[in-house]
Amino acid sequence: MAALLTIKGLSVRFGGLQALDSLDLEAPAGAITALIGPNGAGKTTAINCVSGVVAPNSGQVGFDGRAVLGMAGYKLARLGLTRTFQNLQVFGLMNVLENVMVGMHAASRGGFAAAMLRLPLLRRQEAAIRARAEEVLAFFGLDKVAHQPAEELAYGDQKRLELARALAGRPRLMLLDEPVAGLNAAETHELGRLIVKIKEQGIGVVLVEHDMGLVMRISDQVAVLSGGRLIARGTPAQIQQDPEVIRIYLGGGEEFGLLA
Amino acid sequence: MTTQGKRFFLALAALAAVLAALPLVVTNPYYLNVLNVVALNVLVVTGLNLLIGFAGQISLGHAAFFGLGAYISGILTGTHGWEPWTALVLAAAVVALVALVIGMPTLRLEGNYLVMATLGFNLIVSVLMLQLDDITGGPSGYTGIPPLTFFGAPIATDLSFYWLAWGAVLLGLLLARNLVHSRVGRGLKALHEAPLAAAASGVPIESYKVKVFVVSAVYASVAGSLYAHYYGIITPKTFDIFKSVELVTMCIVGGMGSLWGGLFGAALLTPLPQLLAVVEEYKDIFFGGILLLLLIFLPQGLVGWLEGKRVRPGGRAF
Structure with missing residues (x-):
């Protein structure tokens, strides 16, 4: 799978807070790449950098072999990169x-x-x-x-x-920021099914999500962020057995469905 | 065609029919004159509504664009002997350029810097009209502007100008309606409601804001040119900031984001100062007061209120 999205050495500092610390990540077309981690791990910041909402301090973002860092949001959309927002942004x-x-x-x-x-x-x-x-x-x-x-x-x-x-x-890559947050189990299940169908159309999906059940069920690969750093990457099965991930989620493991 | 589209064209046809019939009833030149002034205001307000009602940007300088159109047309034809229609087009082009220069730096900033910029701009234009009396005629105004012509015949009577002005209104409404119901119009509404999501959908926010500002300024300029050729004399007082407030009030009275609202707002408020002497004397207070009351009690405007449109609680009025 050739990477559609390539993130290299992405770092963001908000005042004294290192929101992202040299993040490397790749997301291929036709696959779901989940980005998980505790609150404040830098997941949304990563998406915001890629979509041109936040300007990082350093790093590179490539989309389909083209450097897109600093490109305005509307130009990214023309290239085929779209996103959703954690806080609803519908035109009411x-x-x-x-x-x-x-x-x-x-x-x-x-x-x-x-x-x-x-x-x-x-x-x-x-x-x-x-x-x-x-x-x-x-x-x-x-x-x-x-x-x-x-x-x-x-x-x-x-x-x-x-x-x-x-x-x-008809984008080529969609960045989904917590698409099922606040939804009930049935709605979550249904939306998960639709996201898989989107992937099957050959579209790359980057999924930021706290619902571990959903993430483990539909993702092709999972990247775990903590404190702005990438601490693990692999298939859902690998991630669930990663000692570092388990340590970070310790106590919250069951809540997040990691050990389920 | 969609039902929405059909409804618009039915309404436009109805308006055209009423306008065609009105001169049969209204023969008094004084009332025809009032109707002509209404038409010019509707034209400016229609453009202003694209900016305020759809893109959510406020201008307190549209009287200046109105005035620039009038003075450029007046001076080019009166002093330099230009053909009036050519002057009208050139005036519109110059005003478009001026709007571009004002809009580009201010619309890039977040927040409503356009209000301040356009307010300042209107003050400057007013001072120039007053002070450059060699060119503009100063406080007493610029006189000797020839009328527009239609295949060589001058459009000099109130009735002939009535056809021209209201024809321009119908055309202006049609063009504005086309814009509103296009991808660009949806983009304008989107960037007003949720700029981040609009950008993520591919709407070039800054460029759209600047362009809609330019379009609205051109509407004002064309109305100004028509005004100059209609009256033959123009004075700075007609184009001061109070006129800008008046235009914004008309826009809001009718209902922002509704093209018919602009029509109603202008039709309702234009004649009042002319018909009621009391209103004439305290015109500026009158319009300011209406603006204030509306924003408090009826932010969706008259047409919006009739259509049962709500304004989100805590949402932006603009």
Whole structure:
């Protein structure tokens, strides 16, 4: 598996806190790479660096062989790198369908002048955007609420909407920041199934998640962060037996489902 | 076409029909004049609504763009003998450039620095109009602006200008509507609601903010040019910061983020100072007061309120 995403020596310091300490990580296409670790381990910081939200102090990020560190978020989206957010970032006053249509932004063309004149190219494209958005909504089981304002959706539906928006533009890599946080067991199971289906489309998935049951069930490889450092990497089976990981999670082992 | 699209075109056709019928009823030139001023305000407010209502950026300098359009058109045709339509286009281009220069540095910053920048800009433009009296005619204004022409015939009467101004409004509404219901329009709404997620979806936030600001300034400039050729005389007072506040109030009264709202806001507030002498005298207080009351009690505006639109509790009014 050739790596789609390559992170080398990524370090971030927030004031006196070393949030990330020389992190190396690779994520291939068509696989789920989980990033786990206790709160404050630097998982979200890593995702934020890759997606251009946080500027690291040093390090390199390569996407499909291209250096992308410092690139604006919208340009990354055009290259096929999208993400979801731990704290919901849906467009609350827009309806669900429009939310997903925004997700097609990177995959569509046409600026202000073309839009105001409603050129034929744009009209055709608009139909394609809508069709794709409806397809993605159906995939996530959100088609019935397509015309509701996003803010009126139940929490679990809003979480799925974030994924739908990130998937709409046919990305090559998706960074998912705690996609099942706050969901019940049934919802978590269902979303896990959908994430596997996304992977099976050949899309690379980087999954930051606290739900160890889910991580161990669906991930192809797991990277464990602690205190900003990568302390272990391997298959779910290897990680569950790694003495260092067990030590870090000691006491929390059962809670995290590591020993289950 | 979507139902939404059909509804818009039905409404636009209804508006066109009403506008076509109005001159049959309204023959008094005074009232026609009021309707013409309403049209020009609607044009500016439609552009302003794209900026405020959709992209969530506030400008307190749109009277300056309105004024620049008027003065550039006026001076080019009056002093330099340019053809009015050519002058209108050049004025719009110059205003677009000015908006670009103001917007690029300020819209990159987080927070509403645009308000301060545009406010300062409007003050500067007002001072220039007053002080450069060799060119602008100073406080007493610039006179001798020729009317626009239509295939050689001057658009000099209130009625002929009525057709021109409201035609421009219909065109302006149509272009704005197309923008709103496009990928760009969705991008503008998205960057207002959740900038991080918009960027992650591929919306170039800074560039969109600057471009929508430029577009809205061009709307104001075109309205200003039309104004200059309609009246033939322009004075600095017409384009001061109080006019900017007035425009923002019209935008908010009707309902931000609703193109029809802009129409209603302008149609409702434009005639008031002209029809009620009391309002005329305390115009600036009147508009300031309305703005204040609306933001407290009806932040979604009249059209938003009629449509049952809510504003999120604790959410941003803009």
